[in-house]
Amino acid sequence: MANKTFKAGQSEQTLGEKKQPVERQDFIHIAILVTIALAIGVYLIATTVLIAKDGVFYIERAQNFLTDPINIIKEHPPGYPFLVLMAHKFTGLFSNNSSAQSWVYSAQSITLLCRLFALIPLYFTGRILVGSRKSFWAVLILMILPHSAKLGCEVVREWPYILFLSVGFLCLLAGANQPKWWVLGLAGLSTGMGYLIREESAQIVIYGLVWFALCMFLPRLCGLSQCKIIIALASLLIGFAIPTIPYMKFTGQIIPAKMKNLPNIPFSNTLPDKTDIQKVNAVRANYNVAEIVSPNVLKALGEVFRTTGENLMWFFMPALAIGLYCRFRSNAKRKERFLITAFVLINVTMIALRYCYVQPHVSARWNLPLITFTIFYIPVGLQVIGNWLESKFPMNKQKTDLSQDKEGTWFLVLLLIGISICIPKLFTPLRIEDQSYREAANWLKENTAPTAIVAVPDKRIAFYAERKGLEYDKQIPEQVDYVVRIVESEDEKLVFDKETKEEYSTPVNKDRKRGKLVICRVIH
16 A cells, blocks of 8 residues: 555656646746747837838827727727827836827837737647647747738737737637636637727637537537536636627627628518518529629638738748648647637638728738737648658758657758748838838928928828828818928929928938929918
């Protein structure tokens, strides 16, 4: 008996010794990733020439949050402007500066902070899916991808949204087979908080509902009792409802405004007279597939493929495809297959619908979540490619087992090639091509009265100049004191019935291929 107790104690001690290095290794991995992301982020913030156009919108909403909170909350999800406001309030504890640049730094800093925090759930998500080593390499690749890194220092809501989305995804992944009420409650709560930043965060709740519904009808899928499934669903929905129900009640809408732009297919409520069978059939016959499904779907999918390839610098694109195929073909678990497949399909569908019915354009920002949650399969693909290269062009004199879960020399070579491709674009200052806009803003700030009204082709010029700006396309607004315009030819004239005098000009870009930017004073 004593001998058995000794063995049991010895076994527990051995498990403790094994567990401790794993936890230490995770801490080291996360510390390295956060350090790299922080260094890159600080550099990009310090060298930013101009923020995104949407950034001015979010900062203005943050500035008006305290004076007009009702309209701010009703018009647009208030989560990100609120974070920007809190960041500016925090910096105000150390400085009373309320300039435009101070707001920019506050917004960029909170975005970077969200990116740093998001690395933690992303790392542990990858650890569950592909193991700690590959998760480390995957998140490292995500850190050095130029577009991903620059969005982490922009005044946009992508990374704050991904932070809450990644926490919800991790909790759902961890609680899919062994649900604990608090884990799924945290998944719902995080999803609800993300909903206040972007409504697309609700997709985590949809995955949970579908997964546990499948578990209820197919008990062999996860081996859960109906009681546990009901508790899991209740925890998920209650957690989601805590932040979202007050918001929905306050705004008076359950369906997001984005979805109201989607087309309505009039099958059930086209004709009020339901007894008129011939009319109903005639209407249904007229709505063929070409009218219901937008002909731009293929174009949308092509744009998704293009922007994904560009975000991955095209070099990592084959590795992602190979990694997904090999992982799903071999040892991927059921919950992994379901969640990753559902995530890809839902996000591609959302982008395609937005392209077809809202805006015929696919921004590289839209597919950042798609890349973020499939990035874990790039190291898998790189290892497969590396093993194949090692079999054809061996770099080690000693034979190695290519099936073992270790990265070989070719893996590191491919990784270094990918990093080398990313570095030049990664360390290019944000919007260096728009340097002339910033120079024009500086001139306006130094040479015009604070009450001056400026007509601008881009609202960021007036924002950085800290002047009231009226944006225009071709027709110049009345009652302006200065006009900023881009002149492509000397013969180009202002569509304006007042006399102007040129005060300042600068090339739009260094190669002078885009004409020059001119500031004219209006002679009243």
